[in-house]
Amino acid sequence: xxxxxxxxxxxxxxxxxxxxxxxxxxxxxxxxxxxxxxxxxxxxxxxxxxxxxxxxxxxxxxxxxxxxxxxxxxxxxxxxxxxxxxxxxxxxxxxxxxxxxxxxxxxxxxxxxxxxxxxxxxxxxxxxxxxxxxxxxxxxxxxxxxxxxxxxxxxxxxxxxxxxxxxxxxxxxxxxxxxxxxxxxxxxxxxxxxxxxxxxxxxxxxxxxxxxxxxxxxxxxxxxxxxxxxxxxxxxxxx
Numbered sequence: 001x002x003x004x005x006x007x008x009x010x011x012x013x014x015x016x017x018x019x020x021x022x023x024x025x026x027x028x029x030x031x032x033x034x035x036x037x038x039x040x041x042x043x044x045x046x047x048x049x050x051x052x053x054x055x056x057x058x059x060x061x062x063x064x065x066x067x068x069x070x071x072x073x074x075x076x077x078x079x080x081x082x083x084x085x086x087x088x089x090x091x092x093x094x095x096x097x098x099x100x101x102x103x104x105x106x107x108x109x110x111x112x113x114x115x116x117x118x119x120x121x122x123x124x125x126x127x128x129x130x131x132x133x134x135x136x137x138x139x140x141x142x143x144x145x146x147x148x149x150x151x152x153x154x155x156x157x158x159x160x161x162x163x164x165x166x167x168x169x170x171x172x173x174x175x176x177x178x179x180x181x182x183x184x185x186x187x188x189x190x191x192x193x194x195x196x197x198x199x200x201x202x203x204x205x206x207x208x209x210x211x212x213x214x215x216x217x218x219x220x221x222x223x224x225x226x227x228x229x230x231x232x233x234x235x236x237x238x239x
Contacts, residue, residue, distance in 0.1 A: 003071060006030070006038035006062070010073025015046035016197055017224035018082045024096045025084040026075060027061060036060045040073045049194030056101045091220065094231045102198055110202045117150050117173060122207035124200070125155040125164075126223040133213035133223060136163065142211045143168065152207060154200035154229070156192070157181065175199050201225070205232035 007030040011019045023039065030037045041051050041063050050065040064071065076083035090097075102110060114120075121143065126133050143151060151172050153164050158178035165172050176196055192200070204210060210233045212219050212226030219230035 001038075001064075001069070001071065003038055006036050007033070008038045008040065008071065008074045010040050010075065012040060012042035012073075013044065013046075014082050015224070016194065017201075017228040019047060020097070020100060020228055021090040021224065022076065022082065022084065023058070023061065024090050024093050024099070025088040027058075027099075028093050028096070029085045029088050031060065036062065038071075039063045040068050040071060041065045047194060054102060054106060054194055054198045056103055058099050090227075090231065094234065097228070097231045098235055102202060106195060106198055106202075110199055110206075113152070113173070113175065113199070113203050114206050117152060117203075119148075120150040120152050120173075120207050121146050121209045121211075122152040122204035122229075123154065123164075123210075124204055124212045124223070124226045124229050125153065125157075125160050126213035126226060127155065127157040127160055130213075130223060133221075133226075134211070134215055138215075139164075139211060140167070142209075146209060149208060152203055154204045154225075175203070197225075201229055201232065204229045206236055207233070 007026055009022060009026045011022065014022070019041075023037070027037045037060060039051070039061060043049055043066065051063045052065065075085075101107075123139055123142070125136075125139060149171075151164075151168060153161065153172055153174050155161060155164075155174075158181045161174055161178060165174075176192065178192070210219075210229060212230055213223045214221030214226045214230075220227045
């Protein structure tokens with residue numbers, strides 16, 4: 001493949017939501033340089049599936065999945081797999097989260113869950129390997145201020161599901177129960193499939209009110225999953 005007219009982006013290490021914001025950053029950089037974006041996408045424990053398995057195509061973006069035939073990604077620069085181009089931040093281009101459109105099969109599942117919930121609030125409770133985020137009591141306070149709404153819970157830990165189900169019972173809806181607890185020995189291995197992650201992202205973003213795990217006022221921070229839901233939620237509020 002001739003890559004002369006492309007910015008090549010290596011997406012072999014990070015998880016789904018980091019990949020999403022990298023695509024937004026580098027696609028805008030590519031377009032400003034009259035180029036397209038070539039993404040080298042490899043499944044891993046953090047992102048256990050291919051882009052084409054969950055999302056529709058994006059204009060000006062080509063995905064090579066798992067077999068790159070000797071092509072190496074020019075970006076990201078530096079030692080970190082999540083480095084963006086300076087100035088091309090998701091906060092500036094957050095409307096480009098609308099580029100990510102689930103395939104029909106997943107969109108039907110998302111719509112079905114949303115219709116079942118009616119008016120609802122949503123949470124993303126991040127635990128596992130990322131301390132320093134919102135506590136359970138922070139989420140309980142948010143829920144208790146909105147007692148008339150059903151609750152969609154997105155999370156990454158079996159014990160979290162159990163805690164919220166025990167406290168709020170039939171008000172809670174989750175996409176799929178976890179079968180086992182995450183442990184430090186399972187570092188980087190996620191309990192949910194890529195399809196389930198996309199369902200959580202897009203259902204949670206359609207809530208009446210949303211609270212993620214980041215403590216910042218705008219909901220953006222070290223949890224990229226909470227941040228991605230926040231950006232999608234913000235888009236839905238402006239529709």
